Amino acid sequence: MAESTVIGAGTRIRGRIHGDGDLLVDGFVEGDVKVSGEVVIGASGLVGAAVQGSRITVRGAVRGDLSATLSIHLEEGARVVGAVRAPRVSVASGAMYRGILHTAAPGEPVPTIAGLAVTPAVQTPAAKAQAAPLARPAAPVIQAGLAVPGRAPAPAVIAAPAAHAVNVAPAAPVVNVVNVAPAVAPSAAGHGFSAPLVSATAESDSDGENLDTDDAEGTMPALRRGARGQVAKKRG
Amino acid sequence: MSTIIAAGITVEGEIVADEDLQIGGTVRGKLTSKDVVAIEAGAVVEADVQAASLTIGGNLVGNSHVTERVDLLAGARVIGNVKAARITIAEGAQFKGNVDMDV
Numbered sequence: 493m494a495e496s497t498v499i500g501a502g503t504r505i506r507g508r509i510h511g512d513g514d515l516l517v518d519g520f521v522e523g524d525v526k527v528s529g530e531v532v533i534g535a536s537g538l539v540g541a542a543v544q545g546s547r548i549t550v551r552g553a554v555r556g557d558l559s560a561t562l563s564i565h566l567e568e569g570a571r572v573v574g575a576v577r578a579p580r581v582s583v584a585s586g587a588m589y590r591g592i593l594h595t596a597a598p599g600e601p602v603p604t605i606a607g608l609a610v611t612p613a614v615q616t617p618a619a620k621a622q623a624a625p626l627a628r629p630a631a632p633v634i635q636a637g638l639a640v641p642g643r644a645p646a647p648a649v650i651a652a653p654a655a656h657a658v659n660v661a662p663a664a665p666v667v668n669v670v671n672v673a674p675a676v677a678p679s680a681a682g683h684g685f686s687a688p689l690v691s692a693t694a695e696s697d698s699d700g701e702n703l704d705t706d707d708a709e710g711t712m713p714a715l716r717r718g719a720r721g722q723v724a725k726k727r728g
Numbered sequence: 729m730s731t732i733i734a735a736g737i738t739v740e741g742e743i744v745a746d747e748d749l750q751i752g753g754t755v756r757g758k759l760t761s762k763d764v765v766a767i768e769a770g771a772v773v774e775a776d777v778q779a780a781s782l783t784i785g786g787n788l789v790g791n792s793h794v795t796e797r798v799d800l801l802a803g804a805r806v807i808g809n810v811k812a813a814r815i816t817i818a819e820g821a822q823f824k825g826n827v828d829m830d831v
Contacts, residue, residue, distance in 0.1 A: 495732060495734050496732075497732055497733050497737045497753070498729070498732040499731055500729045500731040500745065500747050500748075501729060501747075502729075502745055502746035502747040503731040503743065503744065503745040503747060503749070504743070504744045504745070505739060505741060505742065505744075506742045506744075507739060507740045507741010507742055507757055508738075508739070508740045508741060509737065509738070509739050510737070511736045511737035511738045511753060512736040512737070513734050513735075513736040513737050515737070518729065519731065523740075523741055527737065
């Protein structure tokens, strides 16, 4: 391939990208990425969906599963929330990562360690049942906040990252991160519902959460914060 | 820095760019740029295009709304309406659609 595909920093794509060749993402992609060659998520890149390639190098932010036939490298500054699966995986110092990691090629069984059954962590039905009712009480609170004009409800939103840090840490080791989201329901639901509210105050709110997402999944505050500057810039 | 969709790559969805867009592959959906959009020979674009300027050497099926100029190069194949301040159509370009130059 003479030239490789580049998604520049000023470009946003909502939809699927697939085909043969390499891909460099410095912009924003919300949609599955599946290419035969190498995928590089640059420092300003943000991908909000699953990524598949032969090699994947991440310096930016990804919320979604990474799957590579050869290797995955999370470099300094990378912010990744999602499952990682490749025969060879490296995580550099300074990379932030939350999720389940398998060192096996996509589709192959995960190698077992002698005497240890390695099974993918799956959220139990009990956990799901518990998460669902939790999610609901949060909604009316935030919606009530939406009705108030101006910055009044901001403290509730700012509180969200702190709640994340406290809630997520104990849950992370056992449960697949993709499934963790509902378990942190009070804050996670807050993200989803608070998005329009926060965007109104985003310019002055240095601690505000990222505004650009319409999903209700919880993510690392750092992941969103990293992406925020870029998104806000484009908006303005 | 600009965005390049190389030959062999398909994008299905919406592309919104503040910068140049160079399409060598396939795009289906919608294409919006504040700058130049170039559809190269061999590229297939099935999308409505909005841009400051549009150069077409490949295939475009869809309406285009361009604030400055549209250039259909030899070898271009365009089906759709074109609205632009200035339009050039090179000999050898195929075109089916309406042209609106705001006269």
